[in-house]
Amino acid sequence: MPVTVTCGCSKTFSLKDEYSGRVVKCPGCGGSVRVRATSPATTPALTPESDADPIFGRDVFLLRQQALRINERYNVTDEGGRPILFVERPAHFFRTLLATVGAILAAGLWVTALTSFADALGRGPVANIFGILGVVGMFVVFVVALMKLTKKRHVSFYTSEDKQVRVLEVLQDQKLHFITATFTIFGADGTVLGQFRKNYLFNLIRRKWDVLDPYGKVVWVAREDSIILSLIRRVVPFMGLLRTNFIFQRAGSDSVLGEFRRRMTILDRYVLDLSADRARTFDRRIAVALGVMLDTGERR
Numbered sequence: 001m002p003v004t005v006t007c008g009c010s011k012t013f014s015l016k017d018e019y020s021g022r023v024v025k026c027p028g029c030g031g032s033v034r035v036r037a038t039s040p041a042t043t044p045a046l047t048p049e050s051d052a053d054p055i056f057g058r059d060v061f062l063l064r065q066q067a068l069r070i071n072e073r074y075n076v077t078d079e080g081g082r083p084i085l086f087v088e089r090p091a092h093f094f095r096t097l098l099a100t101v102g103a104i105l106a107a108g109l110w111v112t113a114l115t116s117f118a119d120a121l122g123r124g125p126v127a128n129i130f131g132i133l134g135v136v137g138m139f140v141v142f143v144v145a146l147m148k149l150t151k152k153r154h155v156s157f158y159t160s161e162d163k164q165v166r167v168l169e170v171l172q173d174q175k176l177h178f179i180t181a182t183f184t185i186f187g188a189d190g191t192v193l194g195q196f197r198k199n200y201l202f203n204l205i206r207r208k209w210d211v212l213d214p215y216g217k218v219v220w221v222a223r224e225d226s227i228i229l230s231l232i233r234r235v236v237p238f239m240g241l242l243r244t245n246f247i248f249q250r251a252g253s254d255s256v257l258g259e260f261r262r263r264m265t266i267l268d269r270y271v272l273d274l275s276a277d278r279a280r281t282f283d284r285r286i287a288v289a290l291g292v293m294l295d296t297g298e299r300r
Contacts, residue, residue, distance in 0.1 A: 024165045055084050055159070055167065056284035059275045063291055065268035072296050076288065085288065086163070089155045089296050155183075155292060170196070170289050181297070185289050194219075194286055196293055206230040207244065207298065210251075211286060218251045220282060222260070222290055246294050248274070248282065258282060260291050268295060 058078060066073040076085035152175055157168035166188065173182040179200055185193040195212040202208045206227055211220035224230040225245040233242065248258030257277040263269040272291040274282060 025163070027164075053284075056288070058284070059273065059277070061272040061284075061288055061291065063268075063270040063272060063295070065295065067267055074292055074295075083160070085167070086158045086161045087155065087292050088158070088163070089153055089292075091153070155289070155296065157289065157292075168285055168289055170293065183293065183297075185286055187285065193283065196290065196297075198297060204234070207246070209246075209290065209294065209297075211290060220286075220290075221249050221251055222246045222294060223249070225259070244298075248277075248287070248290075250281075258287060260294050270295065 060079050061084075062077045062079065062081070064075045064077070066075065071091050072089040074085075074087035075083060076087060077083050152172040154172055155170040156163075156166055157170075159165040159167060168188065169186045171184045171186065173184060177200075181198045181200070183196040185195065187193050192214045194214055195216070197210040197212060197218075199208070206224050207230065208221060208223040210218045211222070213219050223246065225247045230244075233244070243262040243264070245262060246260040247256045248260070249256055255276075258272070258274040261271045261273070263271060270291060272287060274280075274284070274287055
């Protein structure tokens with residue numbers, strides 16, 4: 001039974017009854033609108049922790065990255081192959097290309113200006129100082145210009161490829177990150193669910209992601225499944241091309257309550273398995289978001 005929705009911009013449109021109770025994007029103004037349930041008496045209250053939730057009320061999720069796409073796109077299905085989520089992380093290809101060109105031009109102008117000034121001064125200590133400032137400043141100007149011109153690459157999770165209903169969003173906190181990268185997770189209603197944190201120095205030994213709660217406390221850790229294999233991948237040529245699996249553990253615990261495995265296929269196919277977490281302590285929304293980040297965030 002279709003549901004009629006009216007936005008604050010006076011735009012009226014219809015959706016399927018399955019969208020009842022969710023937040024959708026208005027096709028007119030692009031704003032968020034909550035779809036009212038058609039029958040509160042018969043429509044159950046669905047939460048990500050509830051087994052009744054048609055999307056997150058499960059322990060196994062299958063992820064497939066779409067090939068030959070500029071934007072990174074994923075289809076998430078249940079064990080039977082039925083689609084339950086569509087994920088997109090825009091690449092902003094042309095914006096990034098223009099930003100890179102602009103940053104190179106800005107850095108070039110900086111060097112040209114300082115070099116010309118140094119030449120005008122002639123030879124000597126002062127000219128040498130300006131020459132050093134030119135080289136150092138070139139890098140600084142390039143980084144600053146690139147940060148100003150590029151866009152953050154957020155990750156959005158929808159119920160289908162029409163992108164009408166967004167149920168999750170992972171926002172990139174910094175445009176550029178050198179040692180630590182952080183991402184904030186938001187629910188369908190805009191509530192902060194937590195944060196992902198990755199330290200690139202750990203990647204030199206063993207890949208690791210921290211999952212923080214909304215208060216900044218580390219509650220879960222995702223790391224490469226084997227310290228031995230991770231070291232082999234770093235030191236043996238071409239071993240880094242082999243598939244990398246991750247395990248999920250509570251912070252401070254050695255018990256494995258989840259796995260993110262890459263299937264033995266040419267294309268990117270993954271299995272997110274939380275069957276060991278029988279008490280459902282790991283919020284499935286965060287787990288699915290983490291699975292996507294373990295692929296796109298690691299540039300695999």
